[in-house]
Each structure stands twice: as C-alpha cells, then as structure tokens.
Amino acid sequence: MADPARPAIALRAIEKWYGTRDAPVHALAATDLEVPEGEFLVLLGPSGCGKTTLLRMIGGLIPPTAGELLVEGRRLWRAGQRQGEALADLGMVFQDANLFPWLTIEDNIALPLELKGWPRERRLQRAHALMRLTGIAGFERRWPRELSGGMRQRAAIARALSYDPRILLMDEPFGALDAMTREAMNLELQRIWMQTGKTVVLVTHSIAEAVFLADRVVLLSPRPGRVDMIIPVPFARPRAPDLQSTPEFQDIVRRLRRRLSEIS
C-alpha cells in the first residue's frame, strides 16, 4: 500500500524558534528534507546544531514554528495540534531507555499496546516475539533495574516496535553505552532494520557510528541549525565491523570530520 514514490517523511521549510519574543533563539532554519521509504538516515552534527530538536519535531514531541511535516503522506502538525493517525506510524527510542521501573520488561514492551486496548494475552504474545527479535528473550519477568544498559535499550527498541510503526526515530540511542556494547548494538540495529524493513532516522554525534549505519548521513551545522551537506554511504549490507578499517570507509569519515571541525 506504500506508494514507492512517496517519501516516508517529508519536511517542507520546517523551522523552529525557541524562547520569548524578546530573546528568541533560532534552533533550526527552514529545512527541506525527504526520507524515502525503508531508508536508514543519520542526522549528525555538533551539539547545538538542532539535530535533537529536528528529531523531536518529527516525533511529534515539539511543534515546529513554521513549515509542513508529512509522515507517510499525512500532516503531523495541524495548527499546533498533533494528528493521531500520523503518530501511529512513528516509534521513538530515546538516549535513556526510559523503561517504567514499576513494570516488568514484558509489560514495558507491551505498554503501547495496553494503551491501545489490546487484551493482555495478545499483547504479551507480541512482546515475546519482539524480545526474540531484539535478543532479550528470557528476561520477560525481570525488572528494568536488573538489566544492563544495552539490554534496557534493546527493550526500548522492542517497545517502539510493538505497535508496528513504519518509522523508527532514535535520539542517540546508544550514547550512554560503553564502546564495546555500542558496537554490538550497532550490528544488532542493522540486523533488526534489515529484518523489519522500517524507515530509520537516527541522531548521533559519533561520526563512525553514522557512517557505519547510514544509507545517507545528513550533516547539520549550528547557529542556527541547518543542513550543511548530505553524504550518501554506498557500502553493501549487511555491513561487518571490519568495514570500518577499509580506506573507503575512512575516506568518508575523514571528509565528515574535516567539515565538522570547520562548522563547529
């Protein structure tokens, strides 16, 4: 039913101002961007470049000051009001897993389905399937505090996938993890993305992570935040960790690093 020509996400002159009338802050200058169906897009940039602001606008958490935002062809914001149908296509993963400590892992993952009124048995069945997909089967009845950071983030991904949104929005999802876990999670994410065929928009400030994961890297520059350049990453999938030591990979990393130091 998805029209191949229609982008999963379309930003038309999206703009964001923060603050009062006296001291407004231009967080994001008018931005146009299209994310095709099934793409893995990474937003990269120094702090203050508006990448999190941009992602939170796409996720329906903060309203844009101006412009139009289409999710699967439907307007997300209408007169400052979020539109429920468009939200159903979006799943969000935050830097902190943000699991509710009073719910077991399975209940956390099933929470979105509970809010939609699914019967308990059905939503737990769905949660268990997602726990197998994200590699945390066996932890169904554990409390979140009993899991490691990487495990908790897997559960957060499972929760975001529970209601089968077409698009996954991830705000520095592995930023709080140690380097080794982070690399493992990048591989896992690639596998989950290939298995589910979702459209992913991921925010990061790690250049290597961006190049490893992305079909396209969008580099944002600060004050005000705006798209500086877009770099396609042509490597075949699935990508293995060894890819990172190839000259082609290093080349893209170098280009991005040089540009980053110029703009930040």
Added chain:
Amino acid sequence: MPDAAAPTNAAPPAALRRQRLTRDAALPWITTPCVLLGLIAVWEFYVVEFRVSALILPRPGAVWEAWVEMLHSPRAWHHTGMTVYATLAGFAWAAVIGVSLGVVIARVRWLELTFNPFIVATQVIPKVALVPLFVLWFGFGITSKVVVAAVLAFFPILTNTALGVKSIEEGHRDVMLSLNATRWQVFRRLELPSALPFILTGFEIGIVLAIIGAIVGEYLGGNAGLGHLLIARLNAFETADMFAVLIHMSILGFLFYFSIGVLRKVLIPWHASARLKV
C-alpha cells in the same frame, strides 16, 4: 553480543545481594529484644535501689501484670476499638483528600500558587492547639477524634503526593507523549505508579500522626478511647495501669506503621525502599 548474557548468568550476584539483605534484616530481631531487656533491667534496678514510690514509677513486673489484666478486660478492648476506629477513619479521610488534592496541585500551576501560602500556614500552626476548637465544633463523640486524626495526617500525605507527581522523569513523560496517551492514561499508567513511593512515605508519616491526633482528641473530651483511659488512670493515681495503657498505645502505633511497610512490599515491589524496610 557481550551484553546478551542469559538470565542464569546474571543470577549469582543478585542472589548474593539478597543473602546480605536477609542478614541485615535479621539483625534487629536479635538486637531489639536485647536492648529492651537491658532497659527493663535498668528500670527495675533503679526502682528497687532508690526505693522509688510506685505512684511515680511502678516496677516493670507490676506494669506487666496491669497490661495482662488489661488484655483480659472487655472494656479496655472497647476503648482500643474506639481509638483504632478514630485513627483509621481519620487516616482514610486524610489519604483520600490528601492524595487527590496533591495530584491536582502538582498538575495545575495556578492552584499550587494559590494554595501554597495556606498550606505552609497550616503546616506551621501547632494543630494540636486547635483540638479544643474541634471538640467545640464536632462534640465530645468520636467525630471530633476522627477530625483531629485526619487534620494531622493530611498534610504530609498532601505534600508527599504533590512532590511525587512533580518528580516524574521528563523522559517517562516523553514516552507517554510519543505514544499519544490520553490524560487519564498518563495519570493511571505513569503519574500514579511513579508517585506511589512518595505517597507511601506520606502514609507512613500520616498514620503515626493520625494515632497521635486520635489520642490527643481523646485526652480532651469524651469518655472513650485509649487517650481517655490514660487520663482516667492518671486521675485515679493508678500509675501501673497508666503505663499499661502507654504500652498498649505503643504497640498499636507499631502495628499501624508496620502495615504501611507491608503495603509498600505489596504495592511497589520494584522500588528499592520495599527491599530495605521492614
């Protein structure tokens, strides 16, 4: 996948921790009786050695006998029942009003700003001083005791609830926001469970204050309840019986406090406080 360890691998440290917690929890069961026995011995020694009048301080044995006698007296149990009722009824009112008002105040900014000066004012007024007024308004019967218990227990429950609802993590709110949850769902699935540890802390303080309120109310008016019984014994110079009533009250207080601890274990098993408290 270094972090994808099977659950069995995670079990040993958790089990070790549990073991230490059990050992820590067992310690008071040994020390408390020892310290108590020591205190009673000092008491006995003091009374015998310095020949203290039984009117001032009866011997522990005499107090014990008076208390055992009290346990066999239906009238004493009637008084106990009245105090328990006044405490629980007062606490129930305080809990219902305190929690609902606390939730509302934490969510509606202008209500908080409007109410806050009055909340602070009523906090600093010595509420016990108002007890005669309550007796005047609500009579010498049980109602005035319930009201005093409720008034005393109300504020810690209110303030702790409001604090709990305000302490909800922004990230948790973002999750509910991104899931397009309704206001009721946010309250039922996020705010209430998140604030529950705070609410229970309010209950813990509140239940102790409720029993104080009930007893002080009984001191000043009426002819029922443990507070009334204590004053009656005092006026009759039956000091041993007075001590017996004191013991009775203390045990009651312990039981109430203890039941909130049990409530904690049942309602918030996920919270750290449920594992450390009694």
